[in-house]
Amino acid sequence: MGILYSEPICQAAYNNDLNEVQLFLEEDSNNLNIQDSFGxxxxxxxxxxxxxxxxVSFLLKRNADVNIQNNVSKSKQNENLIKMLLxxxxxxxxxxxxxxTALHYACEMKNQSIIPLLVEAGADLSIKNKDDETPxxxxxxxxxxxxxxxxxKE
Structure with missing residues (x-):
């Protein structure tokens, strides 16, 4: 089934329903950066x-804040998505x-196409996670x- 969100626009974005996302933003532009009450x-x-x-592209064109953090941060890592966000x-x-960091996750997922993008964008190779591990x-x-x-090489 997936995740159920308390904010309808979040659910629409999760469900890949661009028309619904557009409608929610037309109704209230404050929905752009609204945070779901759960995560x-x-x-x-x-x-x-x-x-x-x-x-993602539509929301970024509307100037969605790319640096708002949630309580749990893990998303699909695909090259186009990472490029857009960067x-x-x-x-x-x-x-x-x-x-x-994203680089920690990319290393765990053995994502060889994302790692160079992150490094080129200035990913800090020395950041340690709570387990005291660098990427x-x-x-x-x-x-x-x-x-x-x-x-x-970096």
Whole structure:
């Protein structure tokens, strides 16, 4: 079934319903950055969580705040989505409640196409999560040699 949100626009973004998202914003522009009462997700976070690039693009064109943080931060990582968020000014070194950055997650997910994008955008390789691990530590622990090589070049 997925996630159920308290904010209808968040649910519409999560469900990839662009028409509904547009209607909610026409009704009240304050819905753009509204945070769901459960996890603090915004419509942008909901769309990112599911990898809905079209909705992400629409929200970014409306100047959705890319740096609002929720209580749990993990979304699908696809190259186009990451590029859009970085171009819109997302803080590449933002950490979630476990101290992880996007680079930590990309290393855990062995995402070799995202890691160079994050590094090029200025990802700090020295940030440690609450387990005292840097992204390189994660790559080593999981024996992701290709990712280790990418990170060592920086």
């Amino acid at each position: 603090g997700d915004t419509p942008l976070i909901c769309a990112c969580r599911q990898g809905h690039n079209r909705i 171009r819109a000014g997302a803080d590449v070194n933002a950490t979630d409640n476990s101290g992880r 390189l530590d994660i790559a080593r622990r999981l024996k992701f040699i290709d990712i280790e090589t990418i990170l060592k």
